Amino acid sequence: AVSVGPVGRHAEAAADVMMQGEVYSYSRSKGAFAGVSFKGTVITTDEEVNKTYYGQPLKSKDILLQGRVKKIPQSGKRFIKGLNMLAPAKIKKK
Known part of the structure; x- marks a missing residue:
């Protein structure tokens, strides 16, 4: 992004990881x-x-x-379980 000039404005919207909390921001500036x-x-x-x-020996695409992973280490299993617990619920199709 490039910005030049005496007056600037910026607006932004975002959400948290669970797509629940909304964050809005707006700014205005004056001066060079x-x-x-x-x-x-x-x-x-x-x-x-890896x-x-x-x-x-494994490349990322193998994993x-x-x-091609023969046995997932315990720490990997805990990581996957944690991700599944934190992931938003799947939307039911009608």
Whole structure:
């Protein structure tokens, strides 16, 4: 995003992880301002850590998409259980 000028306005809406709590914000500014903002995300994997954790060499696609994990470690089972408990309830189809 780039912003230059004497007056600026910004409005934003967001929700929490469970999509229940709503957050709204609005701002207005006066005066000289020039700014630049860059946002982005990069996700990488560490195949050595995967090998240590799962006890076999695995790529992310092997774990997430191809189901090549022979045995899920206990900590992984606890993590999955926690995610399932925190996930919003599925919407029933009519």
